[in-house]
Amino acid sequence: MYAPQEDTELLTGALSEEPLARGADVLDVGTGSGALALEAARRDTRVTAVDVSRRAVCVARWNARRAGLPLRVLRGNLFDPVRGESFDLILTNPPYVPAPVPADAGEPRGSARAWDAGGDGRLVLDRICREAPALLRPGGVLLMVHSALCDPDTTLARLRATGLKASVTRRRRIPFGPVLRSRADWLRRRGLLSADEDDEELVVVRAELPS
Template identity: 75%
Template sequence: MYAPQDDTRLLAGALSDEPLPPGSAVLDVGTGSGALALEAARRGMRVTAVDVSRRAVWSARLNARRCGLRLRIRRGNLFEPVRGQTFDLIVANPPYVPAPDGLRARRGAARAWDAGQDGRLLLDRICREGPDLLCPGGVLLIVHSALSDPGRTVTCLREAGLKASVTRRHRIGFGPVLRERQGWLRARGLLSAEDTSEELVVVRAELPV
């Protein structure tokens, strides 16, 4: 199981800024251990958590039980388990690390970060499919690396009719995955010779009422 990292903490901060009343419907897509879903549940929200990984689903259920919080947890690929439903808030921390082979790992820890050659294998799907699951006035929060083109995320969401912008930024040192791939990332022009850190961003998009 992949433990929560800096991106989860950054997104949790953005979640805490949303002035949603208790009882609001929240979707945590790609929930992992359930950290973000539990944060929303602590505020009295009705939370649905989705992940494609069986281990993640088990972990989220166990953590919810330990915390004494109610979560509706479903296993499935992104939005498939919640088609036809709408939410006041959707939070997403998908895999977003560019991968040299251009593929997404089918199992193991790499499944939590590998996202195709441009890092957008799932980001583009979230931008395309997520807006249909928002209530009027609903908000979509996505965290990812600046290496996977936040400008494209903002543009895609605006084209879908949402008001979108980058609302949070945080720079962190390279972790093991980026240290291993930094030569390939520099060769692709995604990192400069001087870069020793990456920037994480939160994109906030709101569906007008």
């Protein structure tokens, strides 16, 4: 399960700036502990939280009960549990850390599912770019955070190709955590880091479906 960190905080700030009508339908994909979902629920919205991890689902439900907030928590892979539904806002802090794995290794297992995302870090990001637009209502918004190591321009181009208006609305540089520190040499060999870089930039991408 993914504990809230700087990326969650950055996305929470972006969420706070979104105008949300009372009763708006919000989806938090890859909810982890439910931190983002609960922030949205505090604004009198109807929130659905999804995670593939059984442990995350249990923790999110427990945190919702402890906070006294209504939260629908579903277990499943990304958008699979909510096919056929639509939302005013989709939040996601997906796995985005590039990982030195064989091309045929498939999806990560165990705790690494919370951060590992293939050789370019886009294993989950590209699925979100393809699938999220179909779940947005007209005027609906997708807010997604990821590392600049994963090429935000690619994210913007793929979202725009589906008809969404997309831009980077927030940026923050943070020191490497344990996972990136352990992979710094590999990232430099891949050309994703320069020789003197010891921090990464996080970005929030906002994409809106025109009304």
